[in-house]
Amino acid sequence: MAQTPQQRAANERFAKSESAKRGKPVTAVKKSTAVQKSPISKGWIVVLAFVLCGGLIFELIRLFF
Structure with a gap:
């Protein structure tokens, strides 16, 4: 059965x-x-690096001075 124009539309x-x-x-x-x-x-990356590595840096300073 073929489509009617209404069905096609x-x-x-x-x-x-x-x-x-x-x-x-x-x-x-x-x-x-x-x-x-x-x-x-970049500022937050510096803060995060200081928080992660700052303790180690302060301990090394305390051991040598």
Whole structure:
């Protein structure tokens, strides 16, 4: 049995709504080439390094002086 024009239009509308739900194809999505920033600032990395290594540094100073 062949499709009627109403069925064909309904199928086209349905296909269009389903493709909108799926999103864009991978080829249409542009990839970012920007350099990614670190989630932690340099200041916090210095603070973390001091907390981790500061005790050792103070112990070495205490032993030699």
